[in-house]
Amino acid sequence: MNFKLTEEHLMIRDAARDFAQNECKPGVIERDTNKTYPTEQVKRMGELGFLGMMVDPKYGGSGLDTISYVLAMEEISKVDSSCSVIMSVNNSLVCWGLETFGTDEQKDKYLPPLAKGEMVGAFCLSEPEAGSDATQQRTTAIDMGDHYILNGTKNWITSGGTAGVYLVIAQTDVEKKHRGINAFIVEKGWEGVSQGAKEDKLGIRASDTHSVMFQDVKVPKANRIGEDGFGFKFAMKTLSGGRIGIASQALGIASGAYELALAYSKERKAFGKPISHHQAIAFKLADMATEIEAARLLCLKAAYLKDTHQNYDLASSMAKVFSSEVAMKTTTEAVQVHGGYGFVKEYHVERLMRDAKITQIYEGTSEIQRVVISRTILKD
Ligand code: CAA
Secondary structure (H helix, E strand, C coil), rough: CCCCCCCCHHHHHHHHHHHHHHHHHHHHHHHHHHHHHEEEEEEHHCCCCCCCCCHHHHHHCCCCCHHHHHHHHHHHHHHHHHHHHHHHHHHHHHHHHHHHHHHHHHHHHHCCCCCCCCCCCECCCECCCCCCCCCCCCEEEEEEEEEEEEEEEEEEEEEECCCCCCEEEEEEHHHHHHHEEEEEEEEEECCCCEECCCCCCCCCCCCCEEEEEEEEEEEHHHHHCCCCCCHHHHHHHHHHHHHHHHHHHHHHHHHHHHHHHHHHHHCCEEEEEEHHHHHHHHHHHHHHHHHHHHHHHHHHHHHHHHHHCCCCCHHHHHHHHHHHHHHHHHHHHHHHHHHHHHCCCCCCHHHHCCCCCEEEECEEECHHHHHHHHHHHCCC
């Protein structure tokens, strides 16, 4: 067993750290307050290769492994999770799903602009009445021969307003239940596609989360992903990798909050010494460091299994549930370490605490991760 990162991994981690500290940190509080989409940062993520990290260079991607992706996600999420959720969805839900299951024509057409960040993609699974129970799709796609007619509404869609392309999950045959679900590539500009207002959220406020509506949208059959009826499995397989991205985001939020708490505790004095010298604070820092290290190992293990073509469904769910709970706990404690300063925006930790919450909800709630884990470990 070897825990050592390669030179290339370290280079990527450092490049992501530089980008986050120099280009995401300035303005992050204002973007959060005003719900301002990080246009410039997303453009730069494309230029730096962070939006198509694992995509084959022949499609304009960076051709890196999932470990590199985890490292970059952690660094960017330490600073700005509105940026890192856009990065995660584009990389692991949209690009990976297309590259793994798309036809050559689909990959040639859609992957290069997505991987280079000329446009971002969105993943449209959740609906007003189908969140955790993803088989209950109300969005329908009726087979008309050479095309489908798509109708329905998708909720809480990351990049719902800015995306150039949507991967849409829809029911094509109700009788067949989850085996009658398909996935489609839908372009933003097609007639009948529209978006609701940007959601006003607790955290990741700068990312654009919208409802997306489809009204009698004509989708060519060539834009269906995989065989007829593959859509539910497509969503499940894609989300397994997506959960590594969100686990790494949670890891980054936790380690960002920990670094701030550590630095503050060495500067702030109370009762004649830095608060880090008080055991009440020192023990909090010790727990944070230990739990973050455990979360990091789970994220890297899931990434390693994916990179070595082993089953990573269980590992990605374990990484996500653990890291997101560490993120919530660590950020709450980081606010506590900062005392009154932690409660104001200038010190960043209150934002990290708000951002942490969504990692327990999207791409499968903590409860859903426990469903996946318990079903796996209880299987005969
Ligand atoms: N890989 C491949 N196939 C899988 C699979 C996986 N990981 N998990 C399930 N399947 C298959 C099963 O084998 C089964 O197929 P067969 O009947 O052919 O054998 C089929 O899918 C149905 O499986 P289940 O009976 O286990 O399905 P279920 O209804 O009990 O639900 C679930 C399983 C795990 C709870 C699933 O519904 C789930 O993951 N729900 C959460 C949905 C979710 O994560 N939503 C996130 C929204 S996307 C988002 O947040 C993006 C964003 O913008 C940030």
